[in-house]
Amino acid sequence: xxxxxxVWQAVKAIGTGMATVHKRVYEEAPTEFYPYVELDLPPxxxxxxxxxxxxDGTERCIVCLQCERACPSQVISIERHRNPEGKGFLIDxxxxxxxxxxxxxxxxxxxxxxxxxxxxxxELSTYDLHTLKAxxxxxxxxxxxxxxxxxxxxxxxxxxxxGRIEKAPPExxxxxxxxxxxxxxxxxxx
Amino acid sequence: xxxxxxxxPVLGRSDEMIVNMGPQHPATHGVLRVVIGLEGERIxxxxxxxxxxxxxxxxxxxxxxxxQVVPFTDRMDYVSGTQNxxxxxxxxxxxxxxxxxxxxxxxxxxxxxxxxxxxxLVWMGTAMLDLGAITPFLYTFWDxxxxxxxxxxxxxxxxxxxxxxxxxxxxxxxxxFFKDVAEFLDHLEKRxxxxxxxxxxxxxxxxxxxxxGVLSKERAVARGVSGPVLRASGVAYDVRKAFPYDAYxxxxxxxxxxxxxxxYARFWVRFQEIYQSVxxxxxxxxxxxxxxxxxxxxxxxxxxxxxxxxxxxxxRGELGVYVVGDGGDKPYRIKHRGAAFSNLQVIPDxxxxxxxxxxxxxxxxxxxxxxxxxR
Numbered sequence: 001x002x003x004x005x006x007v008w009q010a011v012k013a014i015g016t017g018m019a020t021v022h023k024r025v026y027e028e029a030p031t032e033f034y035p036y037v038e039l040d041l042p043p044x045x046x047x048x049x050x051x052x053x054x055x056d057g058t059e060r061c062i063v064c065l066q067c068e069r070a071c072p073s074q075v076i077s078i079e080r081h082r083n084p085e086g087k088g089f090l091i092d093x094x095x096x097x098x099x100x101x102x103x104x105x106x107x108x109x110x111x112x113x114x115x116x117x118x119x120x121x122x123e124l125s126t127y128d129l130h131t132l133k134a135x136x137x138x139x140x141x142x143x144x145x146x147x148x149x150x151x152x153x154x155x156x157x158x159x160x161x162x163g164r165i166e167k168a169p170p171e172x173x174x175x176x177x178x179x180x181x182x183x184x185x186x187x188x189x190x
Numbered sequence: 191x192x193x194x195x196x197x198x199p200v201l202g203r204s205d206e207m208i209v210n211m212g213p214q215h216p217a218t219h220g221v222l223r224v225v226i227g228l229e230g231e232r233i234x235x236x237x238x239x240x241x242x243x244x245x246x247x248x249x250x251x252x253x254x255x256x257x258q259v260v261p262f263t264d265r266m267d268y269v270s271g272t273q274n275x276x277x278x279x280x281x282x283x284x285x286x287x288x289x290x291x292x293x294x295x296x297x298x299x300x301x302x303x304x305x306x307x308x309x310x311l312v313w314m315g316t317a318m319l320d321l322g323a324i325t326p327f328l329y330t331f332w333d334x335x336x337x338x339x340x341x342x343x344x345x346x347x348x349x350x351x352x353x354x355x356x357x358x359x360x361x362x363x364x365x366x367f368f369k370d371v372a373e374f375l376d377h378l379e380k381r382x383x384x385x386x387x388x389x390x391x392x393x394x395x396x397x398x399x400x401x402x403g404v405l406s407k408e409r410a411v412a413r414g415v416s417g418p419v420l421r422a423s424g425v426a427y428d429v430r431k432a433f434p435y436d437a438y439x440x441x442x443x444x445x446x447x448x449x450x451x452x453x454y455a456r457f458w459v460r461f462q463e464i465y466q467s468v469x470x471x472x473x474x475x476x477x478x479x480x481x482x483x484x485x486x487x488x489x490x491x492x493x494x495x496x497x498x499x500x501x502x503x504x505x506r507g508e509l510g511v512y513v514v515g516d517g518g519d520k521p522y523r524i525k526h527r528g529a530a531f532s533n534l535q536v537i538p539d540x541x542x543x544x545x546x547x548x549x550x551x552x553x554x555x556x557x558x559x560x561x562x563x564x565r
Contacts, residue, residue: 009393010393013391013392013393013394016387016391017325017387017388017392019387020384020387020388021325023384024329024384030332030335041342042342042343042346042364044342044343044344044345044346044361045342045346045347046346046347070257070258071258072254072258072259072261072262102261102265102350103347103350104261104264104350104352105346105352106257106258106261106352109360118346150346152360152361174343174344174361174362174364
């Protein structure tokens with residue numbers, strides 16, 4: 001009797017297992033065909049860092065060293081000198097060790113002028129880690145390459161077709177900004 | 191020579207074989223190494239060795255400012271994301287007297303419970319992988335992917351978001367957050383019966399787990415075990431109820447306990463916790479205001495003196511932190527109390543007398559994460 005029972009239990013288990021698996025066979029597979037289909041990442045997604053230049057090609061960074069101080073991994077190293085004509089400082093060297101960076105975006109939050117930003121571009125796979133010791137040209141190139149970037153102070157900015165830098169529309173802004181603006185717009189209409 | 195493996199061969203017991211399990215064993219959930227004395231298939235002695243993933247978290251954090259400590263804590267229990275940040279954030283908020291808005295507390299609690307579900311889904315997949323079933327692993331990671339997507343849309347990263355901060359959270363919720371979570375909960379509730387069929391009701395799982403690795407109530411308390419492992423031994427201790435934090439006083443939920451104390455009971459308790467998390471999330475989705483403050487006022491430079499212990503109930507148990515400030519902007523001492531570390535201490539209790547193949551099932555029921563154990 002117990003043997004019959006055991007056989008029945010086994011058959012039942014295989015039956016439920018197969019039925020459960022069978023249900024999912026016809027569901028859409030969650031596979032992402034990444035290198036062939038570009039991923040649509042949310043604008044706040046932290047994938048890499050970049051240093052934005054102004055539209056006219058001048059430096060947006062004011063070399064205040066806030067990012068260097070905020071960095072928990074201490075991967076940012078900056079050297080600067082006083083501007084001989086006018087106020088402020090000029091950059092001698094701006095290096096980020098992207099290998100040891102842990103992408104916590106503390107530097108991005110510390111930046112007072114939204115110069116250092118996070119981008120959604122993660123195409124930095126390499127066989128040689130030395131290529132990830134980013135200098136200022138590398139970081140500028142990252143910003144030029146990416147179409148949009150995020151910083152908490154200015155939100156999402158996008159680069160238009162003709163190279164201008166614009167603030168992204170509210171739908172693209174994170175933090176429910178579009179939702180916040182919607183009722184105000186409706187009130188104005190009424 | 192023999193002392194380096196932690197077990198001395200006993201003279202006159204030539205029938206005992208000493209086996210090294212790990213640190214690269216696929217079923218040790220990372221880099222646990224257990225030196226096991228075997229008599230035939232019975233385990234006679236077991237000595238766990240840890241520390242292969244040691245990264246010196248506590249000392250590094252003592253050389254960083256309070257704001258810089260938070261992203262490091264993420265790296266401890268890398269399966270449960272933001273849950274690790276909360277004890278440090280709570281302790282520093284207490285010491286510095288930072289007010290947290292109600293909405294921020296609710297957002298924090300929602301993320302906390304989302305990660306509890308994600309962590310238990312990972313446990314479910316890997317535990318079944320240890321028992322030889324591959325299919326549940328594929329399904330649970332599929333569902334966990336949805337949670338990580340929701341988290342990424344708001345917090346900016348999937349596994350290590352660095353989302354909580356002193357006084358609240360770093361960013362406001364994504365506009366579709368409430369809709370996404372509600373959809374996910376509906377989806378999960380449809381999935382849970384499938385998981386019960388594949389895991390809890392499976393006769394093979396029954397045969398492998400029922401009555402295996404029984405941890406008595408007294409032993410569990412004596413070893414300092416917490417979380418689902420403790421509750422499966424019949425002690426209804428949950429930090430969320432005992433010392434409520436954030437929005438937990440405002441939600442209703444139960445503490446699932448089981449008196450059996452065996453591997454199956456630990457499986458069962460984790461399943462019930464997923465249901466309780468769903469219940470908490472549903473209540474919070476209704477209660478949380480759609481808009482409002484997500485961060486209180488926190489000073490840009492924190493100077494803290496005093497000491498404080500704060501604990502939270504993360505997916506593995508009581509995760510605590512003891513912060514001592516000496517008036518500077520860096521902590522004088524930070525001590526993490528890891529739940530998985532304490533839960534691992536029952537390995538000699540549970541392994542000795544069990545069969546070798548049962549050791550794998552017992553270990554997976556403890557759900558260790560080595561980022562947190564070795565710190």
